[in-house]
Amino acid sequence: MAIFHELHRESIQGVVETFDRLIFKGYLTSMFPKGAFGRYLNRRGVLLKDAGKFFEAETERIKQHAKHVAEHAGRPFIYLDSAHTHASGQSKEAMARAIAEADGVNEGLVCIFSVLESCSSFAVVGNHRTHRLEVTKRQRKCLHLYWYLIHPQFGWMHVRIQTWAPYSIQVYVNGREWMCQQLEKRDIAFARSDNKIVSLSNFKSAAKLSEKFNHIDWPAFLIRQIAMVNPLLPDIAKAGFGGYWLGVDQAEYATDILFKSRADLERLLKDFTTASIIGFGADDVMRFLGRKLHHAFTGEVTIDSKKRPEGCRIKFRMKRNAIKFYDHLNVLRIETTINNPAEFKILHSSTKRNQVIRRWCPMRKGVSNFWRYAQVAKAANERLIHALANAPLQGNAIDALDRLCRSHQNAGKHVAAFNPVAPQTVALFTTILSGEFAINGFRNADLQQKLFPSQPTDPSDAKRRTHRVCRLIAKLRGHRLIAKVKDSRLYRVTTSGITAMWAAIRFRNIDFPNNFNATNSFAQ
Numbered sequence: 001m002a003i004f005h006e007l008h009r010e011s012i013q014g015v016v017e018t019f020d021r022l023i024f025k026g027y028l029t030s031m032f033p034k035g036a037f038g039r040y041l042n043r044r045g046v047l048l049k050d051a052g053k054f055f056e057a058e059t060e061r062i063k064q065h066a067k068h069v070a071e072h073a074g075r076p077f078i079y080l081d082s083a084h085t086h087a088s089g090q091s092k093e094a095m096a097r098a099i100a101e102a103d104g105v106n107e108g109l110v111c112i113f114s115v116l117e118s119c120s121s122f123a124v125v126g127n128h129r130t131h132r133l134e135v136t137k138r139q140r141k142c143l144h145l146y147w148y149l150i151h152p153q154f155g156w157m158h159v160r161i162q163t164w165a166p167y168s169i170q171v172y173v174n175g176r177e178w179m180c181q182q183l184e185k186r187d188i189a190f191a192r193s194d195n196k197i198v199s200l201s202n203f204k205s206a207a208k209l210s211e212k213f214n215h216i217d218w219p220a221f222l223i224r225q226i227a228m229v230n231p232l233l234p235d236i237a238k239a240g241f242g243g244y245w246l247g248v249d250q251a252e253y254a255t256d257i258l259f260k261s262r263a264d265l266e267r268l269l270k271d272f273t274t275a276s277i278i279g280f281g282a283d284d285v286m287r288f289l290g291r292k293l294h295h296a297f298t299g300e301v302t303i304d305s306k307k308r309p310e311g312c313r314i315k316f317r318m319k320r321n322a323i324k325f326y327d328h329l330n331v332l333r334i335e336t337t338i339n340n341p342a343e344f345k346i347l348h349s350s351t352k353r354n355q356v357i358r359r360w361c362p363m364r365k366g367v368s369n370f371w372r373y374a375q376v377a378k379a380a381n382e383r384l385i386h387a388l389a390n391a392p393l394q395g396n397a398i399d400a401l402d403r404l405c406r407s408h409q410n411a412g413k414h415v416a417a418f419n420p421v422a423p424q425t426v427a428l429f430t431t432i433l434s435g436e437f438a439i440n441g442f443r444n445a446d447l448q449q450k451l452f453p454s455q456p457t458d459p460s461d462a463k464r465r466t467h468r469v470c471r472l473i474a475k476l477r478g479h480r481l482i483a484k485v486k487d488s489r490l491y492r493v494t495t496s497g498i499t500a501m502w503a504a505i506r507f508r509n510i511d512f513p514n515n516f517n518a519t520n521s522f523a524q
Contacts, residue, residue: 001382004257004389011264012257013330014203017378018210019175020195020252020335024218024367026169026226026244028236036241037122037135037165043239048133051124058232059143059163065231066112066145073109080115093158096148106150113146121164140164147229155181161229167236169226169244175213176254182209196256196331214374218367222246247365253377254335255385262330267399269312269327275391276314276325277305285316288323288383289336290344290376316384319343323380325388334384336377341365344376400500404479415478420504421512427451428472429501432482432493441490444469 005012031037038048046054070077076099084092092113100110118141127134142164151157155177160170176195183190189201200206226244227233236242259265282301283293291297299319306313311327320339325332338344342362346369349358363369363376407417418425431450432442447469456462473491476482481497484490493501 001255001385004385007389008264008268011259011261011268013260014200015255015257016179016197016200016203016206016210017255017381018179018206018213018253019374019377020254021250022173022175022248022252023250024171024173024222024246025249025365026171026222026246028166028168028241028243029245030241030243031122031166035135040236040239040241041135043241044235048124048135051135055165058165061231062145062161062163062167062229063114063143066114066147066229069228070109070112075105075109075111077112077114080113083115083117084113092146093148093156096158097156100148100150107152108150110148110150112148115144115146116141117144119144119162119164119168121162122166145229153181154178159225159229167230167232169230170249171222171225178213179206179209193329193331196328196333198258198329198331200258214371216370218370219246222367246367248338248341248367248370248373249365251338251373251377252335253338253374253381254333255378255381257332257334257385259330259332265327265330265332267396268393269332271391271393272325272332272388273305273312273314275388276316277303279391280316280387284387285318285323288316288380288387289318289321290380291318323384325384334381336380338373338377341369341373344372346372397503400496401503404500404504408478410478413474413478416475418475418479420500421508423508426505426508429505432476433498433501433505437493441485441492443489443491444473447473 001015005015031040041048041051041054044054067077080092082088084090084095092115096110096113099105118139120137121140121142123136123138123140124133125136126132142162145161145163147159147161149157149159151173154173157171157173157177159172162168174195176192176197180190180192180197183200183206186205188205190197191199197206223244223246233242280303285301285303286293286297300317302315302317304315304317306315308326313324313326315322315324321337321343322339323334323336325334327333341364344363345360346363347358348361349356351357363372401420404418404420408415420426420429428451431447434450437446444466448465451469452465456465473482476497477484477491479500480494481501482491483494485492
């Protein structure tokens, strides 16, 4: 990251990094072992033959609870007759945001959607072999409730509950929403577009907030959301099956590099995408995501690109995890998505015979590992950024060439354009880059001796030569190819001048003839 920032420090405002989309899942895992759900029904005083009616009543309790809360808050409870996802053209979140905007809701419950979706659930069916009723686990469709909220701390979020046993919970939050809420509370000026911060007055404060987010007490927060949507918790706990297992189902960690302008980003973006598609391979993708190339690896590694209305996206995928980068306005976002944390390691310690044993183990989805999610995702982003820092950049060269070929105003004075491949221009560049000028620089008279091999015929000719070289020096200074040494009449070549003039000399004398001859050979 430091190398990338150093290379492009003149174009970068700063960096904002934290989690983006987070999906937590909650499961009543005590119901999952074989025979456990039958014991749950028994403790609730429900016979297997009456399980269907019992669960219909429980579903109705959850539904009526949601309707009561919505009615008390004066918010709508809406049944959706289809999935309403991003793929369908209108997502549930977009609908909720439209409702919030129309009703002027800034905090609290926005709406509750009710929709039929597939899920994994329990059913009581007859066994034809044993002629007994049994509890089985199967896929089915049941009612799901989506509670959309504007949380005072986390901003936009939603909680989804499956209304049929085992009452699985999903909680969605966004780290950028949380950060924006915190920045507003601290009166730190910023501007955002969608879920991206495009300008910020205090990047150090944002970095501290990001670190704070990594250590939020997630169990306490998630349990409050579960209690809000599930009125059955007291009865479930009374039966001895209380307590949700809480895990991170999906985590996105984004590093946003804020450029000073869209033009600064566009100058580099094409080179980044080209280098990613042509220069990176499977071993690079595995390295980005914390793995080494090994002959026993059996997963799939892919690299793909996609052009979208908002910009270009390059995605590197290894099994179920991925890392990608894309542009949005003046922001270059590098984002790691973790769906399978077991591909990463976490240091566990255990005690055996009064000795503490530490070993690296596959990381699990439990929320207690959230801090480690931040570590591995941030490291993955930094590895990709470091690789992009080494990408060959053509955008800077093209911009430099365009500036050289374009006339402009400098301090109110007109600076004429150069034709960098014209013979007289290349001769001038060759003269300036002579080794004898490298240490001490050159004066007007030194340049005259190189450009005019013969002596002036008369004083007026000498004066014309001096004036002509003065104009050439002013033109070179106007394009920042040379700079004047302070308190002297000496001039020295700038770093950008060496790069631009040497490229022009090489193109005329080496690259163009070689490519021209190669083309002729191919044509024959």
